[in-house]
Amino acid sequence: MFVFNRIRTFYKVTNCKCKFNYHTLNNPTTSLIKKYPYSMNNFASQRSDSKQCWKCGLERKNTENLFCKECNALQNPVEPNNYFKLFSLEEEFNIDSKQLHNIYRKLQSYLHPDKFSNKSDEEKEISANYSSLINKAYNNLQVPLKRAVHLLQLKGNKLNEDQKIDDPDFLMEMMELNEEFDDTDDVNKLKDLDIKNKNQLENIVKQIDECFKEGNLTQAKFYVIKMKYYASLNNRINARLRELGIVD
Ligand SMILES: [Zn+2]
Structure with missing residues (x-):
């Protein structure tokens, strides 16, 4: 139940009546936009800044929300290197693959390029990067071996590529x-x-x-x-x- 509540919170992006929160947001002219380079590799460096909306500067109280509550702009993930958090899942090895798949589909529907066709270039780029990241995270979480390796890394027990076994x-x-x-x-x-x-x-x-x-x-x-x-x-x-x- 706890997990479902978290997911619900995750998708409850705003109080507006529009379920998916894709309305509005045109003409993003703020210079704040120019502050960030939008590439996958730069997600990590944005971490500390991601607690504020890149567009309007509003503090992001719920950093799992995809969109800013105030200006509706798509946000960068706060912890792009934590695949569990990207999916609002507990950091556990045993996951419900059906639930994982459902969240994946929902996220990709929110991030679909068509939804950003009328948005600024910056948001298009964030959505494209975010979508690639979600694919990568999904591929890692879906496969038990990759999921275990990722979890070990998150817990500070990184597995070396050439690690041998003494057995x-x-x-x-x-x-x-x-x-x-x-x-x-x-x-x-x-x-x-x-x-x-x-x-x-x-x-x-x-x-x-x-x-x-x-x-x-x-x-x-x-x-x-x-x-x-x-x-x-x-x-x-x-x-x-x-x-x-x-x-x-
Ligand atoms: Zn905002």
Whole structure:
């Protein structure tokens, strides 16, 4: 319920009668607009300024609102590097993918270029950047491995790209699974391997979820590294099954 309330607040952009708050806002002549360079890379540098409307200077009390309550201008995200906050979601590994998808669609409908066709160039640019950011965030939140990596980073436990795992038994098991995959063209064997690997992925997702819930980030990280191996094999199997026309 709490989450839903937050989302409701998120979309309650103004007290006006217009549900989507797209009315008005023409002729933004204020020089404040010129203050900001509008590129994706500059979202982060705008963070401290994002607590005020870039156009009219009004203090943004609810920084999750997309639009300024006073002048209706689209605002830059306050924390562009936090994908959970962009979606008004709790910073938790276990998320409702249907809810994520619904929020994504709503956000993209608010940020659709058509909605800004009569707006200033500045707002067009903010909306385009915002929309790209939402796509990127969605792609990261949607995939459990990417979501876990992002969450670890937010919690100050960044995973290095080349981080290895110190577990010889596990490494041996993965090597054997990959060899099994390399050595077969038999469709049924591939399907069996696919099921087996997907089960492993499901189990590890549960373990990662438990670790995050317990706040055990070291262990979460350990499982996330393991997950990378299973995910990599999963990608290889899927690619082969696609080649064979077994899956889309
Ligand atoms: Zn404003």
